[in-house]
Amino acid sequence: MSAHSSGTREIGKQRTRRRILAKATRLCARNGFSRTRTLEVARAARVSHGSVFVHFRSRDELLSAVVSEMTREITDALHAQVASGASLTHTLAAHLECLAEREQSIRWLLLEIPLLPRGVHAPWLAFQSATSFHIGQAAERDMAAGSIEEMPLHLLFNTWIGLVNHYVINRELFAPNKSALRVHGPVLLEHFSNLISAPASMARRRKGTA
Amino acid sequence: MSDPETGGCVSCGMPMRSDADHALGDRSKDFCAHCSNGDGTMMRYEEVLTRMAEFLQTAQGLDEQVAHDAAKDMLAKMPAWQQR
Numbered sequence: 061m062s063a064h065s066s067g068t069r070e071i072g073k074q075r076t077r078r079r080i081l082a083k084a085t086r087l088c089a090r091n092g093f094s095r096t097r098t099l100e101v102a103r104a105a106r107v108s109h110g111s112v113f114v115h116f117r118s119r120d121e122l123l124s125a126v127v128s129e130m131t132r133e134i135t136d137a138l139h140a141q142v143a144s145g146a147s148l149t150h151t152l153a154a155h156l157e158c159l160a161e162r163e164q165s166i167r168w169l170l171l172e173i174p175l176l177p178r179g180v181h182a183p184w185l186a187f188q189s190a191t192s193f194h195i196g197q198a199a200e201r202d203m204a205a206g207s208i209e210e211m212p213l214h215l216l217f218n219t220w221i222g223l224v225n226h227y228v229i230n231r232e233l234f235a236p237n238k239s240a241l242r243v244h245g246p247v248l249l250e251h252f253s254n255l256i257s258a259p260a261s262m263a264r265r266r267k268g269t270a
Numbered sequence: 271m272s273d274p275e276t277g278g279c280v281s282c283g284m285p286m287r288s289d290a291d292h293a294l295g296d297r298s299k300d301f302c303a304h305c306s307n308g309d310g311t312m313m314r315y316e317e318v319l320t321r322m323a324e325f326l327q328t329a330q331g332l333d334e335q336v337a338h339d340a341a342k343d344m345l346a347k348m349p350a351w352q353q354r
């Protein structure tokens with residue numbers, strides 16, 4: 061076999077893997093993770109059922125790849141924000157936008173995570189930690205500048221994500237047939253920013269100008 | 271170099287975007303600066319596990335045992351720890 065033909069085969073294999081993953085992602089967004097079956101994914105991707113397992117050892121591994129891929133995109137976007145020196149408010153706005161783009165999938169994950177195979181828990185928890193870490197990096201700058209209150213990272217993150225997730229989970233109550241985060245995100249962000257902002261006197265004191 | 275599937279550290283999975291993210295700032299290292307000892311060798315499994323569990327606790331406030339078990343699950347998928 062020539063190097064050329066094995067290279068072509070490898071590209072074809074990668075393309076099939078990506079197609080299976082994309083179809084699985086779409087089905088999970090529409091029907092939920094627990095209801096998404098490998099046979100449906102195979103049909104949607106126009107491959108044999110067995111072919112799914114050439115690329116993913118099990119359904120568990122496929123679902124965990126869907127979560128890993130989706131969450132990596134969000135983490136990359138947050139990283140870009142923080143690396144550019146964005147304030148906490150701008151970082152949180154970017155976070156909201158990332159979640160809004162995938163709101164349906166995120167909602168299913170929040171509702172279903174305790175019922176999903178253990179293999180899916182690890183990428184989900186890794187994602188939550190990465191999100192908290194990036195938000196924390198932006199927050200540290202603002203805390204050092206005295207513009208927001210000092211607080212432990214996990215409480216900052218859990219307060220924010222608790223608020224956001226409540227709207228996502230209950231979107232039918234807050235924004236029927238719409239994106240809860242597109243409708244309410246700006247108000248939630250403003251409210252949260254007010255909650256954590258430090259009084260102006262403290263900002264002056266930390267800068268040593270008081 | 272890095273995990274061929276994810277582009278991340280083969281030990282902890284952290285994305286390595288810049289030279290400084292690699293052990294000793296050396297792009298040829300497939301593990302990250304956090305998983306590196308001062309001399310550029312990879313930390314032992316137990317150390318990586320402890321650090322990962324601590325990270326989960328700091329970031330999310332998870333229960334200690336929950337964080338430990340989750341870190342174990344995460345490392346079980348990493349190329350560096352497949353022989354364990």
Ligand SMILES: [Zn+2]
Pocket residue numbers: 279280281282283284301302303304305
């Ligand atoms: Zn690492």
